[in-house]
Amino acid sequence: MYFGEDPLFGLLRRIGKPVAGHRPWPRYATTAGGWRTMIEALGGNGWSLLGLWAEPGTVHAAIREDMAGDLAVVSLDCPDGTFPSLSAARPGAIRLERAIQDLFGLTAERLTDARPWLDHDRWGVRRPLSDKPAAPMPNPPPYTFLPVEGEGLHQVPVGPVHAGIIEPGHFRFTCNGETVVRLEEQLGWVHKGIEGLMRGKPVEDAAKLAARVSGDSTVAYSLAFAQAVESALGVAVPPRAVWLRALMAELERTANHLGDIGAVCNDAAFAFMLAELSRLRELVARTADACFGHRLMMDRVVPGGVAVDISEDGPARLLELVAELRRRFPPLVAIYENKASLQDRTVGTGVVSGSLVNRFGAGGHVGRASGRGLDARRTPSYAPYEDLEFEVPVRTEGDVNARVWIRICEVEQSLGLVEQIVKRMPGAPRNEKGERPLPRVPVEGPGGEGMALVESFRGEILVWVRVNPDGTIDRCHPRDPSWFQWPLLEAAIEGNIVADFPLCNKSFNCSYSGHDL
Known part of the structure; x- marks a missing residue:
C-alpha cells in the first residue's frame, strides 16, 4: 500500500x-x-x-x-x-x-487525573494484565470525587443501580437549586476483563467474546473483530459475505436508532412515540430473526465470512420491511417535529460545542450533531460501502434535538442502503446437490497484527489484534465509541436542570458495557 x-x-x-x-x-x-x-x-x-x-x-x-x-x-x-x-x-x-x-x-x-478508573478494588488483584500483578490493597480508600466550592451547592448521587433495567453507572451531580453545576461520572461497574479473556483463545472463541462486548452493537463488534483478524492473516472474504455483513450492520443500525428516538421522546414525557417506534424496532428484529436466525444477529458475522446465509425468502422480506418502514416512519417524524411539548424539551437542551467534539474525537450521532461529519463507512471506508450511495447527515446545533435528527436521517439512509444491498448483492451459487455453500473461508495464516475501524450505530469501533501462528489470540483491544462520548455528557448537562439529565443521557445513549470492557 x-x-x-x-x-x-x-x-x-x-x-x-x-x-x-x-x-x-x-x-x-x-x-x-x-x-x-x-x-x-x-x-x-x-x-x-x-x-x-x-x-x-x-x-x-x-x-x-x-x-x-x-x-x-x-x-x-x-x-x-x-x-x-x-x-x-x-x-x-x-x-x-x-x-x-x-x-x-x-x-x-503528567496525567492530570491519576485516580483509578476501571479498578474499584473489587478484583482481588491489581494490575491484572501486567507481567507482575499485585495483591489488592488491604484497606482501599473510597473513590474521591472532584471538589466543588461555592455557596448554595448540594450534591445528588445517582446510581450505580438505577430504577430502570439498565446497566450500572454512578453519576454525581453538584447543583445550585435545580441547575447542574457539575456532573462527574464513575464507570467501570460492568468490567468483564475482555482483553484478558481473549488471550490464548482460538480465533473462533475470541470472536464470540467480541460479539458480546456491547450486545446492542454485536454485529458491528463482530465485523470489526473479523476484519482485524482477516487483515492480520491476509484472509480474503467471499464477496457475498461482505455484502451480507453490511446488510446485517444496517439492520442493526436501523433497529437501534428507532429505539433511541422513541426513548428520547419517552424521557420528554411523550410515551406515544416510544410505543410506536418500539413496534417498528420489533418489526426490524423479527425480520432479522426470519432472515438470519437471530433477532440481534449475534454470532452471524465471523472471521472468514458469515456463519449463516440469508434465508431463501430473506431478500423479499427485507424489501417488504423497507417499504413498511417508509410508510410508517415519516408520520412519526412529523409528530416529533410538530409537537410543541417535545420541541420545548429537546431544542437547546444538552448542547455540546463543535470544538469539544473535535478535541475529544467523538463520532457517531454525538459528533455529527455538533458538526463533526466523520463516518468510517466513508473514511477510511470498507467494502462494500465504496460501491453504495448514501449520505452522512451533519448538523451543528449540538443539542438533544440535533442528535434525534441525526438518528432520523440515518434511519432513512440505512433503509436506502438495505434496498441497494438486497438488489446488488452477489448471488449464492449452488453445488451439485442444489445446496448453497456458506460464504466463508478458513481463517489461517502465519500470524500477524491487524486493525479495523467499523461504523456502529454509536460511531467508530476500533479493534486491534495480534494473532499467534497457531491461530490463537495473543492480544486484542476493542475500543468502543463511548470512550470519547461519555466525557461530553458531563459537558452537555452543565447549566441544564437535573430533570433534563435522562433526556440528555438517552440522546447520547453511551454504552456502559462497551466502555467498561
Missing part, C-alpha cells in the same frame, strides 16, 4: 521505524522523544486520537490525519513503566490512560 507524502506518514517516518506484519495500516515503533512529537501533532487541528491501549511494557496509540483519512499505530516501549501523557493534547486520552494504569500498571507522566 502506498501512502504518499502526506502529513501523517511524513511525521511517522521522522519519529519511528515501521514494524513488519501490521495490516492494513502501518505500525511504527518510536522513542519517548518521537512520542512527544506525535503528541504535538495531535494538539493541532485535523488530527484525531482513535485509540490508546497497552500490553506489558508497551503502549500503543492509533492516530488519524482527518483530511486525508490516513491511519497508523504508534508504539512506545516503557521499560521504566511510564510514558508521556497524551491528555494535554487530547483530553479523550485521560480515561484511557487511567484504564491502562489500572490494567497494566503503566503510568502516564
